[in-house]
Amino acid sequence: MQPSSSKDKGRATHRLFEPSPDDLRLIVLDHLCHNSFTNTARAFARETSVKHLDADGDEIMPPSESGGSGGTVSRRVDDEYPDLEPRLMAGEMRRAIRMHLLSGRIDDATALLNNYFPSVLSAHSTAPPPPTSPDKLPYLPATSVDPVHLALNLRIQAFIESARTVPLPYPPTPSADDDAEMHTLFRTANTDESNAELLRRAHGLYKDAECLPDPSERKLYIDELHHVGGLIAYPVPENSPTAVYLSQERREAVADQIEAAILYRTGQTPVSKPELSTRYTQVLWTLLHELKVKAPPRSNWPPGVASLPGFKSLAQSDGTKAAGGEAAPTKKPPPDSEAEILPEFDLHAFLDAPPS
Known part of the structure; x- marks a missing residue:
């Protein structure tokens, strides 16, 4: 490079x-x-x-192969x-996978992952190359992107969905509670058969967890399976101490991890450029405020910046008129005044501020 x-x-x-x-x-x-x-x-x-205009200001429309504009x-x-269409198509697939996970359709989500983002669950995946652009930072995901961990997490979530006795629709509707009460419980039709299937799944999960090479990871997953396996012990686990594993928040956590892994494997950032810039600005301004860094002279501000939210006006110009029509005296704060120290960045005040 x-x-x-x-x-x-x-x-x-x-x-x-x-x-x-x-x-x-x-x-x-x-x-x-x-x-x-x-x-x-x-x-x-x-x-x-960009539109190309003729001398009259009308857009120049070259002949189209289809005969239209x-x-x-x-x-x-x-x-x-x-790269717009490929990125949009990948985004649609990410959204479809997320919707499947949030709806509890783990097998459907896994099928889409294998078809469109095979590197996410492939044991032979390698880390994406570092960014070559000087204005890009490497993506350091907050959760594991190890394909072995992701595949095991999906299988654990599939086990949880199989143990569910009361449906959890997504997105929720005003009548979701009524539908849940009227819906036939998943495991009441044939309890022995469904429990036997759950036991078989749990046994397979334990075997996979015991094959993890890292002892700390192995212990972590086995402990997790001990708790998740408790769902089998209750006829209606939604009314048991293990109900926390059946919550929508659990689905969201899995969906967030899978989406982060997709972005990582495809060389994208976890957040958009506006959000990344906002986070960077928030941290930078907070640090400057804590260090009591003074604002530069207004003559050195970037073009187009006339004011900053939370920044006190240092002084009015000599030409500013007072209420009586006379020139108001210019007031300059002391050198160490708080008015000279950069304020903390307030995103809401920044967005609500009138244009300069």
């Missing part, structure tokens, strides 16, 4: 403080793609793509955002 030159870094710094309209479009598009808002992302890319617009979007 070629080292980045000082010219590249200077260009990146310039774009950071003076982003072009295209940079801002890419930030919005990244947010839409990352959160799988596929239809909105396509519409946004289509409406914000739709193909032209589609080709224009493809030219400007060549």
